[in-house]
Amino acid sequence: MHGRVKVKTSAQKAAEKEAERARKLQEFQKIKKKLYEPSESKVPTFKQLLESTNEFLPPMADYLSQSSTLAYYMKDWPILWQLRLTALRRMATSKQEKSLETLEQELDLTFNCLVDSPKSYSTWAHRRNILKLIRQFDEEKGLEILKTEVGLTERMLMSRTEDQVENQGRNFHCWDHRRLILNALPQDALTEIQLTTKLIQTSFSNFSAWHYRSKLLNLEEEGVVENEMDLVLNAVFTDPSDASSWIYHRHLISNAPDSSTLTNILKSHEESLNELLELEKEEDNNNLENMPLAWVIQDGLAGYLNSLPIPRSFADVANLSAKDVLHLTLFFGTTGAGAWYLAEKLTTPHRQNTTVKLGSDKVVDTFKTENIDGKAVYCRCWKSAKFPYCDGAHNKYNKETGDNLGPLIIAKE
């Protein structure tokens, strides 16, 4: 559903495509009937066979091999993998001949499917199930395969798929897979940090690698902040328009323990930033929307060094001038149009009513005082579930926002 480009075709090509689809469809429907779709035929479906017994019957091996080609069509179909897993588990439990070989073939199958569709949730999960099954069947072999698996994830993260421009280094399925596998192996944070360093040095915009680093490193530890600052400043100098390194940069500045070291690092980079700034200014035409981040870094950086408070949150921002806000937002690495409008929109009034009669152009309630019996309490915060009457929702709202809204009470003497 994602990334399918609409290509104009001639009538003939369109007809050819239709014919091809019709062929595929027929083939697919035939195999579906074998797998799980009940029909009048006396031959049980694979699913029916699995549900009829707890043993691993001969036809199951046939079904497994027949349905392996289907995997390419159906790799996003959990039912395909679930049926295969059930059969394979049964095979392993009853210690069938060639169980291990069959399981390893299943690994090959999922590998080929993943090369084709590296983001298929159910394929990744199935692969993990097979890895577990192998380990249950043969612990030693299983662990050995897990170690190889870790290496495979690194290969994938470092690769580019053939027909895609996309860098597999951002494939979160692969990253999560690696982390899950590692749960079963001895912890080795150093290798993981080195992997992220390798990936970042290949491509600074690898946010997945920066993210993992944020989990692996403790900013309180000696030397860590300096090292990270070095790495991230290297990244921002190389490509000031990359969003990933700026987000990590902001994280460091916000969470690093206060130190003269941090200030010194930033001071020493100020000069380089000025040079970069001059270069960027020459290239660009003062177009704010395309403003390279380095351009405004200088202002923000200078501000930081002059003890302008770096707001931890926008709540603090209310105390700064609009210019300062703009500079600080850009300093912290917000990219593109969002940054400019972010500063502007901070002062745009926000809609109040998000729950009551939203289809109405104007919500008006009218009451006559003679109809009020003693006292009536009306909502003024627009959050009441019993609108127009108060139900106390203003209490929760005030707590969330620091506001001081309350109801309107009309009381007769």
Place this chain on the structure above:
Amino acid sequence: MKSLEVDKHVNFLVKAATTRGFEWEMTEYLRMSGIYWSLTALDLLGQLDKLPREEMIAYVFSCLHENGGFSPAPNHYPTIIYTLSAIQVLVILKALDQLGEKKEKVIEFVKSLQNTDGSFIGSPDDDEEETDTRFSFCAVATLKLLNSLNAIDLDKTVQHIKACQNFDGAFGVRVGSESHAGQVFCCVGTLALLEKLDIVDQELLGWWLADRQLPCGGLNGRPMKKEDVCYSWWALSSLVMIKKSAWIDHKKLAEFILSAADEEMGGIADRPGDIPDPFHTLFGIAGLSLLQYNNNLELDISSSKENVKLKPIDPVLCLPSYLLHEK
């Protein structure tokens, strides 16, 4: 700004839902969600009656299993994802009462999927480490619609979501996973339903979400990724939930969504020039609805019928608001 061509989109949605060809066959594994996307989009456009209600209800019940879970299609296995979609479909079609006693079974099914650490697996018999914050949202949203939130351990649910929070204020699939706007929607949505949004660093997350907007106006799902119309929902509704939707450019986003509409066959694609599908059609229209009702964006709605309006959508449950707020 282009106008929202209601008639074209309605035709596209109806065609996609009723044509029994290649696309229909190939999407069997997600059909229950496909029905939910189509119905919600049609309802937002005011034309729910274009699809056969009784047939849809019958389909939903044909996918209800003994254990209380719903599968995407008959003969497939039930999961939490299609259970939520099924309940959402019944809500839209005002047929939730037809569940009757089976409602308890559905609640049991959802409950059975929660791990001791508060996370959720997707189907019974899944390994306990196969969790996903999408499943947390599906579980909590299902129970919310069935008025039975207390069936699960809510504190642990929240604890697990908190554990999935990252340095950037956003959330990922599991503990340790990279932040992703889709997962952010699921986590923030779960917290919103459980009234625990105080867990979120709303300024930090708001920033990360606002950062999703690219110069073309569209939103992406993670830093340095391509824009995609569906993030007009995942990222935008998250911003609405934490009350930071002012932090993006609404007009540019709307223009981007409308430019991804297919002029010929109707429907909306993931980005301009690509093939449309019901999924992106729903989330594009849902995004436009949020922009209209939550951010006062003026939309031009064009239709051959008179007085066609876009309906407001609930940012948490992704259902037309009228179904949830009026009794």
